[in-house]
Amino acid sequence: MDEPPCSVCSQKDVKGKTRARYEAQWGQYDERIAAERRLKNSPVADPLLRTIMPFAGKTMVDLGVGTGGFAFRAMELSPPKEMIGVDFSSRALQVSKAAASVQPFAVMDFEGVLGDLERLPLTDRCADVVLSQASFNLLPDKSAGMKEMARIAKPGAKILLSDAFRTRVKCEGEPWEACVGGAVTVAEFSTLALSAGIIITQQIDFTRQVVQLVKSKKWDWPEFIEHRLDYRGFVMVRA
């Protein structure tokens, strides 16, 4: 059976549109709404974080920190030495900095950094742990994003990434990057990781949990179901 046409396939300038979309979305947020979102998403974040906790003494970097759904959940469960959150949305960083100023985070070290995940403004080998949730699929140049992840990770650093993955729906006539941000298949992701010197040690299928969150309106992401995406968590190690 033919797939229905994708409503967003004709979009150009994917990165600029992604940024504008998140500036608008996070414009509706404050630290209270961010805390609610963090709690709603915890059925996906918590099991992945627990695979490598505790974080005491670790420098952690969250790529695509947004309003802190993953980073602040990690800080809640096991406070690290420091958490650096990178995002290209200045509004995301405003909200996450506001969240960082209230307890229990006010006594922790959080730094919000404005930057592009394809060209990180961070030094080589600065991170003991790299996090990224629901952000990698948004990168037009995933190879650059993966190489940057590998560059900032210390050898042996753990990388926890969770995201949407394409199963079968394809866009006709336009690059996939223009459609739902550009989710790749798990096989394509595995090749990208290995090429960058990142080894996958564990994979967790969170599709059922994300479908439930979307259906119960706890995660505003109708495209996830519309495009029959998968949601996976990966525990990885920098070689």
Ligand SMILES: C[S@@+](CC[C@H](N)C(=O)[O-])C[C@H]1O[C@@H](n2cnc3c(N)ncnc32)[C@H](O)[C@@H]1O
């Ligand atoms: C779906 S949100 C996820 C936020 C957070 N990780 C969470 O789980 O709550 C994706 C985030 O990635 C950011 N993002 C997307 N592409 C980016 C890029 N090229 N560079 C930096 N940030 C990017 C967006 O601004 C947005 O805040």
